[in-house]
Amino acid sequence: MIESRSRLIEKIHGLPAEIGKLFVILITILSGFPPHCHGIESPLQGKDSSAKGLQSPSRYPQSSQSSQRVDWNRDSLRGKYLDCHVHTAGIGAGGSGCFLSSTLRRSYKFKIYLRAFGVTEQELKDSGDALVLDRISAGISASKFVGGAVVLAMDGVIDATGALDTNRTQVYIPNEFLAKETRKRPGLFFGASVNPRRADALRVLDSVAAQGAVLVKWIPSIMRFDPADSANIPFYLEMKRLGLPLLSHTGKESSFIDAEDSLCDPARLELPLRLGVTVIMAHCGVPGKNHGEPNVDRAIRLLGRYPNAYADISSLTQINKLGFLGRVLSRPEARGKLIYGSDFPLVNTPLVSPYYHVFRAHLTELRQAARESNPWDQDVRLKQALGASRDIFEATEKLLLKSK
Numbered sequence: 001m002i003e004s005r006s007r008l009i010e011k012i013h014g015l016p017a018e019i020g021k022l023f024v025i026l027i028t029i030l031s032g033f034p035p036h037c038h039g040i041e042s043p044l045q046g047k048d049s050s051a052k053g054l055q056s057p058s059r060y061p062q063s064s065q066s067s068q069r070v071d072w073n074r075d076s077l078r079g080k081y082l083d084c085h086v087h088t089a090g091i092g093a094g095g096s097g098c099f100l101s102s103t104l105r106r107s108y109k110f111k112i113y114l115r116a117f118g119v120t121e122q123e124l125k126d127s128g129d130a131l132v133l134d135r136i137s138a139g140i141s142a143s144k145f146v147g148g149a150v151v152l153a154m155d156g157v158i159d160a161t162g163a164l165d166t167n168r169t170q171v172y173i174p175n176e177f178l179a180k181e182t183r184k185r186p187g188l189f190f191g192a193s194v195n196p197r198r199a200d201a202l203r204v205l206d207s208v209a210a211q212g213a214v215l216v217k218w219i220p221s222i223m224r225f226d227p228a229d230s231a232n233i234p235f236y237l238e239m240k241r242l243g244l245p246l247l248s249h250t251g252k253e254s255s256f257i258d259a260e261d262s263l264c265d266p267a268r269l270e271l272p273l274r275l276g277v278t279v280i281m282a283h284c285g286v287p288g289k290n291h292g293e294p295n296v297d298r299a300i301r302l303l304g305r306y307p308n309a310y311a312d313i314s315s316l317t318q319i320n321k322l323g324f325l326g327r328v329l330s331r332p333e334a335r336g337k338l339i340y341g342s343d344f345p346l347v348n349t350p351l352v353s354p355y356y357h358v359f360r361a362h363l364t365e366l367r368q369a370a371r372e373s374n375p376w377d378q379d380v381r382l383k384q385a386l387g388a389s390r391d392i393f394e395a396t397e398k399l400l401l402k403s404k
């Protein structure tokens with residue numbers, strides 16, 4: 001039953017909007033969502049700090065980097081975990097420069113995302129897009145286990161002249177906006193996004209590094225470029241020189257209106273890996289296939305082959321990815337190569353519930369996860385119930401802030 005629901009929801013973005021919306025409601029009911037489950041309440045609810053949680057991870061040695069901002073924010077982790085994969089959204093309110101295509105803005109997905117962020121469209125219009133970052137910062141502050149989040153900018157599609165193509169861009173979150181707003185809020189780190197096809201890509205890369213970016217995030221299937229293109233070599237060499245890791249979406253993408261999935265084949269990341277860039281494969285290739293082989297196996301092969309290859313475990317608890325976290329954890333090539341990420345706000349929607357995993361973990365641990373109303377606390381508990389060890393949660397800070 002769960003497997004067949006999983007196959008069905010995987011096709012959800014191919015359905016007309018209203019059918020897709022009804023379908024999400026249906027699986028929510030079928031799955032017996034407990035009333036306190038995330039997706040029902042605001043991410044800001046969950047402030048029970050009295051419950052006994054994990055032991056705090058040991059602190060990483062102090063940095064020698066001069067940036068005040070990064071050191072201050074690392075202190076703001078308060079000995080808790082760092083989440084490498086958190087999204088924000090914006091409609092351009094408050095002069096943010098954010099942009100959302102009219103198709104995505106009309107889609108049922110937009111409303112689900114706003115609800116998961118704990119905001120309404122009217123609140124964004126009244127207070128500006130930075131309100132979403134207030135919500136994320138408050139959610140992180142209230143979390144027992146997670147003390148910091150790398151919030152991700154999102155570059156768009158670049159046209160033949162090297163400029164942003166607003167007609168083909170679905171979501172745009174400018175680096176300038178995010179660099180400025182993350183700096184003001186405790187627990188938030190700046191994850192930059194630069195399409196390497198920009199005419200001024202190298203200059204932008206230097207600029208985001210100077211503004212304190214801890215990584216560069218891509219979704220090639222949405223931003224419409226090939227990571228394996230040799231024209232990207234100067235960009236990769238500059239990333240390596242700056243010590244900026246690349247967080248690249250791998251696997252089939254279903255959160256947008258359409259995607260060119262072959263561009264997120266993990267094998268396309270061999271070029272930056274060979275050039276020595278630290279590459280984090282988001283979602284470890286899950287789900288989908290390329291050349292008849294599951295993307296997850298193509299990603300794991302790279303983990304075994306390149307010392308600078310890593311993967312995050314974000315979104316691997318979603319209903320369309322059941323069983324994949326255990327599969328990744330069981331592979332020896334993945335040992336020491338996985339880092340913690342949530343893919344918020346998707347963990348705060350009906351796509352995720354501890355009860356989707358009843359055949360894969362102890363019921364008492366799943367119940368404990370379901371009782372957590374803070375989405376990050378539920379995510380950590382659920383992934384622990386499914387076998388993710390403490391070193392995976394500690395590894396994000398070590399990998400992203402080690403040289404800062």
Ligand SMILES: [Zn+2]
Pocket residue numbers: 085087343
């Ligand atoms: Zn994501």
